[in-house]
Amino acid sequence: MSEPATLFRFDGASLGYAGKPVLEALTLKVRRGDKIALLGESGTGKSTLLRRLRELRPSDVAWCPQQPGLVPVLSAFHNIYMGRLERHPFWYNLANLVRPLATPKAEIAGLASRLGLSGQLWRPAGALSGGQQSRVSLARALYQQKPVFIGDEPVSALDERQAAELLQLVCARHQTVVLALHNVEQALTHCSRIVGLRQGRLVLDAPSSELSAAQLRALYTSL
Numbered sequence: 501m502s503e504p505a506t507l508f509r510f511d512g513a514s515l516g517y518a519g520k521p522v523l524e525a526l527t528l529k530v531r532r533g534d535k536i537a538l539l540g541e542s543g544t545g546k547s548t549l550l551r552r553l554r555e556l557r558p559s560d561v562a563w564c565p566q567q568p569g570l571v572p573v574l575s576a577f578h579n580i581y582m583g584r585l586e587r588h589p590f591w592y593n594l595a596n597l598v599r600p601l602a603t604p605k606a607e608i609a610g611l612a613s614r615l616g617l618s619g620q621l622w623r624p625a626g627a628l629s630g631g632q633q634s635r636v637s638l639a640r641a642l643y644q645q646k647p648v649f650i651g652d653e654p655v656s657a658l659d660e661r662q663a664a665e666l667l668q669l670v671c672a673r674h675q676t677v678v679l680a681l682h683n684v685e686q687a688l689t690h691c692s693r694i695v696g697l698r699q700g701r702l703v704l705d706a707p708s709s710e711l712s713a714a715q716l717r718a719l720y721t722s723l
């Protein structure tokens with residue numbers, strides 16, 4: 501059987517800001533079908549890597565950022581709709597803003613119900629709780645319907661049950677997934693491959709089936 505296509509490839513790359521490296525000597529291949537959890541202490545470069553992945557294939561990537569970045573005065577519905585803004589002409593987006601149209605209404609209502617947001621759909625995003633806002637952000641990313649999902653701690657504001665359901669949904673709806681997570685159990689349960697970063701270096705890249713939670717926790721112990 502032929503190998504799945506490589507979507508992203510780094511060969512000894514250096515990633516950083518304004519000439520200052522954050523990740524160095526990075527060698528990593530992301531193949532179609534991979535479900536990758538990216539683990540590592542705060543500040544070690546997870547977001548830096550995810551942003552780079554997104555920049556490399558913007559049209560293939562559904563992006564769920566660490567900060568929800570919602571428009572507070574707009575309803576949850578309209579914030580979720582923004583996931584597909586670029587797919588429609590201006591007049592369609594404007595009409596939907598003034599009076600939500602039947603097709604997006606039905607699509608977004610279905611998604612909202614999966615995310616436990618049915619009762620919140622017409623409330624301004626700014627009036628929602630942190631966990632509700634983060635579910636709206638996740639819904640906006642799911643609504644993009646792209647083949648690759650990149651999420652920067654997409655479930656960190658949710659309780660365990662909700663987080664498990666939504667990670668399952670994300671993995672079921674996307675061929676390829678790369679998620680920054682802090683919870684090692686979530687990583688082992690939902691992802692088939694774990695990439696560990698430590699002090700700006702990739703120090704682990706292995707199938708989840710070969711790893712234990714204790715091994716992953718070692719990524720967070722001081723040297």
Ligand SMILES: Nc1ncnc2c1ncn2[C@@H]1O[C@H](COP(=O)(O)OP(=O)(O)OP(=O)(O)O)[C@@H](O)[C@H]1O
Pocket residue numbers: 517522540541542543544545546547548549566
């Ligand atoms: N826009 C930026 N400009 C300059 N430096 C940045 C920028 N974004 C992040 N950094 C720096 O890069 C380093 C890695 O940050 P990054 O956000 O990638 O870490 P992280 O592993 O995602 O952390 P966390 O788990 O806290 O989100 C940090 O030292 C941070 O200060």
